[in-house]
Amino acid sequence: MTERAPCFHCGEMIAVEARVCPFCGRNALVNLAVDAPVADPRKRYRLARALSALGPGMPSLSAIQQAIVTKGGVVAAGVTRAFAARAVELLEAEGIASSVAGVADRGGRSWPWRTVALVLGCAALGALGVLNWKRPDLTPKPAPLPIRTAATDRPAAPPPRTAGLSTKEIAARTLPSTVSIRCPNSVGSGFFVTNELVLTNAHVLCAAGGAIDVVRSDGKEQLGTAVQSDTHLDLAIIHVPGAAATPLPLGDAGLLAVGEQVVVIGSPMGFEFTVHGGSISNLSRIVFGLSYLQVEAKVNPGNSGGPVLNERGEVVGVVSLKHAEAEGIGLALPINYAWSGGAPLLAPPPGAYSDVFDRMAAKAAEQGGETRGTMVAIDSMPVLLGGYIDQYRRLVVKVGRLAPAPPPFEMVTLKLMRDTDEICTLKGDVSDWKRQEGRLAIHPRLRSWTEGNEPDRRLFVGEAPVRVDLCPREKIGPGMELVLVGANPLVARVLVN
Secondary structure, eight states, X not given: OOOEEEOTTTOOEEETTOSBOTTTOOBOOEEEEESSOOOOHHHHHHHHHHHHTTOTTSOOHHHHHHHTTSTTOEEEEEEOHHHHHHHHHHHHHTTOOEEEEEOOOTTSOOOEEOOOOOOOOOOOOOOOOOEEOOOOOOOOOOOOOOOSOOOSSOOSSOOXXXXXXXXXXXXXXXXXXXXXXXXXXXXXXXXXXXSSEEEEOGGGSOGGGOOEEEEETTSOEEEEEEEEEETXXXXXXXXXXXXXXOOOOBOOGGGOOTTOEEEEEEOGGGOTTEEEEEEEEEEEEEETTEEEEEEESOOOTTOTTOEEEOTTSOEEEEEEEEESSSTTEEEEEEGGGGGOSSSOSSOOOTTXXXXXXXXXXXXXXXXXXXXXXXXXXXXXXXXXXXXXEOTTSOEEEEEEEEESSOOOOEEEEEEEEETTEEEEEEEEEEOOEEXXXXXXXXXXXXXXXXXXXXTTOEXXXXXXXXXXXXXXXXXXXXXXEEEETTOOGGGOEEEEO
């Protein structure tokens, strides 16, 4: 049974995993602070190491050490009470008293709550379809200044519907405000939310903080810098100095209806500034405690970070995930998440009507804390981590498994795909597994869930050589994907350049 605690604002009992109260719609996140300074530098370092190992939600090792050197130093900001409870356990094990306070709400108030002991049920996930995402994101950076004026009051009713625009009209209005994001080994998408700031997926950012090449629809190229990212939401803000772009208007995902027509803009398989028409087929597919829009459209690698626009040309979602085994099914993160939570990336647009979305998000957070999805059984399925060409011109595929000890010999089967067409089937075997040191080299959200829910397991990596030269030579070329059969659906594919 999921542990519950009273909401700081309305007093109703809510799940300790909740980010928003499902009853009053207000912030349910907390800040964790130490009640007394930790004077011993060795103890500070040891404690900071243990806390930083909790993963996303914790600041850097040095920031934690700086926080615990003073009374009232904030160890973690804007986290769920469930996450805070894990940190409290570590602090108590070292004899350090701590306090949890509610994150300041819209009115600027914070709600203190003395931490005694939070006993959590087993950590869990919502039921999950077969999904696929690829690149890592950057460490969160300081938030930029608010870029829109927040509404002081919500309207009593949704804004009136207006006649919809055609896909052609939406494309003409919005393409100049969308961008292609190029990194050395990948292409993603994004869109301007101010005249110099671009919103995209965090996993689209270039690895290791590399320079980001931002390309406009007119062909103009500019360099951008990541200024903020949120691993949990998989969103990021890129600053493009001097862009002087027209920002896209932001809408409200809570006002969408099943069957409503939408437009998706992005760079599928590297084909930049592609416009697709589609529709909303489900308003709330729950993944990792987040509520996603299910979009029926031609979504492929490269669409990540691109906008989903309603019939009025307003952004209602950001393309984030793709169904790995079927074409035409994608998941988009509602744009409302960009201004929700304890560390918003944007301020809400004027007159944002978010009650419906708040209830969807609260339900997703609660369900995400109650049910572990069978489709993400990490401990029983391999993951595809990449590959390289060896001196014998074989493709050596890197496969990972989570286990308490090195796994046994394993045969692997892979398929080389182009869109929905299977080019050929490849087979290999892994006979030697080596433990992966450091943090898991997989998608940040999968990694943080794994580290929080599989504490007794480690990532072991093995290599399997396969003969690509046995595939039809005339079908081999850029844009192919390698699929590991029977792998964890979150990390079952890699793009072959």
